[in-house]
Amino acid sequence: MPTTHAPTATLFTNAHLATGEPGSTAADTAPLKDLLVEDGRFAAIGPDLAARLAAQGRDMRGVQTVDLGGRLVCPPFCDTHVHLDYVFTARKPGAVNESGTLFEGIQRWSETKSDLTVEEVKARARRGIAKELRHGVQHIRTHADVTDPSLTSLKALLELKEELRDTVTIQIVSFPQEGMYSYEGPHGESGADLVEEGLRMGADCVGGIPHYEQCREFGERSMHTVVELASKYGKRIDVHCDETDDPQSRFVELLAALAYREGIGEMTTASHTCSLGSADNAYFFHLTKLLKASHMNFACAPTENLYLQGRQDTFPKRRGITRVKELTEAGVNVSLGQDSMQDPWYPLGNANMMIILDYMLHLAQMMSFPQIDDALRFLTTNGARTLGILDDYGLKEGRPANFIVLDADSVLDAVYERADVLRSVRAGRTLFTRTETVRTDCDLLR
Ligand SMILES: [Zn+2]
Numbered sequence: 132m133p134t135t136h137a138p139t140a141t142l143f144t145n146a147h148l149a150t151g152e153p154g155s156t157a158a159d160t161a162p163l164k165d166l167l168v169e170d171g172r173f174a175a176i177g178p179d180l181a182a183r184l185a186a187q188g189r190d191m192r193g194v195q196t197v198d199l200g201g202r203l204v205c206p207p208f209c210d211t212h213v214h215l216d217y218v219f220t221a222r223k224p225g226a227v228n229e230s231g232t233l234f235e236g237i238q239r240w241s242e243t244k245s246d247l248t249v250e251e252v253k254a255r256a257r258r259g260i261a262k263e264l265r266h267g268v269q270h271i272r273t274h275a276d277v278t279d280p281s282l283t284s285l286k287a288l289l290e291l292k293e294e295l296r297d298t299v300t301i302q303i304v305s306f307p308q309e310g311m312y313s314y315e316g317p318h319g320e321s322g323a324d325l326v327e328e329g330l331r332m333g334a335d336c337v338g339g340i341p342h343y344e345q346c347r348e349f350g351e352r353s354m355h356t357v358v359e360l361a362s363k364y365g366k367r368i369d370v371h372c373d374e375t376d377d378p379q380s381r382f383v384e385l386l387a388a389l390a391y392r393e394g395i396g397e398m399t400t401a402s403h404t405c406s407l408g409s410a411d412n413a414y415f416f417h418l419t420k421l422l423k424a425s426h427m428n429f430a431c432a433p434t435e436n437l438y439l440q441g442r443q444d445t446f447p448k449r450r451g452i453t454r455v456k457e458l459t460e461a462g463v464n465v466s467l468g469q470d471s472m473q474d475p476w477y478p479l480g481n482a483n484m485m486i487i488l489d490y491m492l493h494l495a496q497m498m499s500f501p502q503i504d505d506a507l508r509f510l511t512t513n514g515a516r517t518l519g520i521l522d523d524y525g526l527k528e529g530r531p532a533n534f535i536v537l538d539a540d541s542v543l544d545a546v547y548e549r550a551d552v553l554r555s556v557r558a559g560r561t562l563f564t565r566t567e568t569v570r571t572d573c574d575l576l577r
Pocket of ligand 1: 212213214274371470
């Protein structure tokens with residue numbers, strides 16, 4: 132009689148699964164599944180697991196059971212683009228962005244960042260990460276501004292990454308907010324020098340901001356530098372690329388071509404790419420071939436760019452969003468990010484990825500029922516692909532038991548209700564549970 136079982140085993144029963152794979156939707160008519168979690172990993176996934184495992188001789192008496200009541204289970208959300216060093220600085224004296232433009236945001240940050248300390252950045256970033264966790268995020272890519280010779284933001288985020296690694300996965304981009312070749316530090320350091328120093332200190336990705344550089348030539352040079360540094364240090368790439376309504380801002384094509392030639396397209400992400408929303412179709416038609424061949428990823432921040440872009444337009448006013456629908460239809464990977472939480476670039480932002488998804492679906496006009504049924508992949512597997520963590524991600528036997536439970540019984544229901552996350556599980560450990568109690572005397576609301 133086999134009696135061995137880990138005391139940590141838990142059987143989560145009666146779940147609808149949304150795996151995040153394209154075409155795999157969870158309808159409320161699909162059979163419910165159970166998930167056996169053991170030693171921090173998925174040991175088995177399938178219907179009627181208790182009976183099936185018992186029939187195989189498994190002693191189930193020591194296994195704790197959690198009934199999920201038909202709710203939707205999916206892999207944890209990925210926030211693939213956020214600035215944790217900026218969070219909750221919007222109302223700092225001198226930081227208020229009057230014009231609502233990207234460029235005033237950069238100016239306000241530049242003028243107010245000199246008093247940062249490692250402890251202060253960490254305290255704010257912790258508040259931001261807590262919001263991410265409560266909304267079901269377990270994987271974050273944050274940018275750290277390195278156009279600051281003290282590298283305070285980067286030091287703070289590197290410490291947090293280590294301190295919180297059991298709770299949340301954090302990737303850090305060595306990001307030159309004020310440009311690689313337009314920034315000059317007090318001792319003559321260029322932004323490129325500081326990006327490289329950030330990589331030596333342990334940042335995961337090389338950043339850039341070519342559309343902000345003083346001239347096209349500097350922007351192009353920065354793209355060459357980004358790819359050279361990535362190859363030199365074996366790092367991923369995540370560039371703030373063409374975050375402007377200017378259709379002539381075309382650094383995304385150079386980034387894709389260079390990454391393609393180096394064979395590192397899958398390790399490369401172009402963030403924002405708002406200019407593609409203004410480019411004409413003939414240009415995009417030609418570019419699409421390169422984007423497909425390069426396997427480069429795109430990260431879109433729909434709420435921030437809806438707010439920041441179109442500021443020079445009267446009417447018609449552009450929406451600021453990149454071509455999520457057209458990229459997706461071409462087979463190019465697109466994931467989403469919160470980008471900002473109350474910083475000089477955006478006054479709101481609470482890391483509720485269901486809101487981010489909701490905005491994207493509306494702005495990109497991806498609202499056929501099949502598109503809505505597939506929508507969670509933008510927050511799950513598409514995000515994991517951008518982050519390069521797919522091998523350790525997803526609802527599969529043998530993978531780390533990381534998942535969230537949504538207050539919905541299908542993807543459509545989750546998107547429709549912008550469903551709350553009721554539970555988040557990380558390596559088998561429940562990070563939190565949420566219960567909602569509605570008290571009412573109104574018959575209609577019972
Ligand atoms: Zn950003």
